[in-house]
Amino acid sequence: MAGADVYGQMLHIMTDWDTTDNKTGEKMAKISKDGYERKAEYAARRMEANAENKNLTPAQHAALRDLAAARHQLHCGIDRLIKSAETGIDDTIIEAIGKINKSGLPNLKLPHQLGPDAFDIDCFQDPLFDVPEDADEYAGEYERIHEQWSAVHSAIDNYLRKTDSENKTFYAPTGMSRE
Numbered sequence: 001m002a003g004a005d006v007y008g009q010m011l012h013i014m015t016d017w018d019t020t021d022n023k024t025g026e027k028m029a030k031i032s033k034d035g036y037e038r039k040a041e042y043a044a045r046r047m048e049a050n051a052e053n054k055n056l057t058p059a060q061h062a063a064l065r066d067l068a069a070a071r072h073q074l075h076c077g078i079d080r081l082i083k084s085a086e087t088g089i090d091d092t093i094i095e096a097i098g099k100i101n102k103s104g105l106p107n108l109k110l111p112h113q114l115g116p117d118a119f120d121i122d123c124f125q126d127p128l129f130d131v132p133e134d135a136d137e138y139a140g141e142y143e144r145i146h147e148q149w150s151a152v153h154s155a156i157d158n159y160l161r162k163t164d165s166e167n168k169t170f171y172a173p174t175g176m177s178r179e
Helices: 003-013 033-052 058-083 089-102 135-167
Strands: 014-020 027-031 113-115
């Protein structure tokens, strides 16, 4: 599908501008149920096309698919992750990194990663973390933690883009605002 067609479809499925970005406070598009279904179908088609690419082994394709899914969970759930360690998103990322590093692909070490099974990033739910009661201090801590997880997200995004470029695959996200 040509880029203009995809862009046109994305514009078609945006139905409302009433969702607010937690970090910037800017209005964002709210996508209809039909739009989400189309995006999921498009992603599934991309993953099928990736699996047919012979530049990588099946294990490498599986590892990249899991990493792309983990990146998407982080992208969609960063606010929940900041507020609660119970989301499992961090564990999903660690598991995906382990698969990448065992697959024969270049190793991936993320910012704030302590080792093969943990991140060094606070969470408001962590019993050792003293959640600020002052609104300004809370906002500052939220922003600090958001920046740390955003660095993890960016590193995964960059890894996927580099891998795509080198192997002619399509694991990196394709959102409208992306280059």
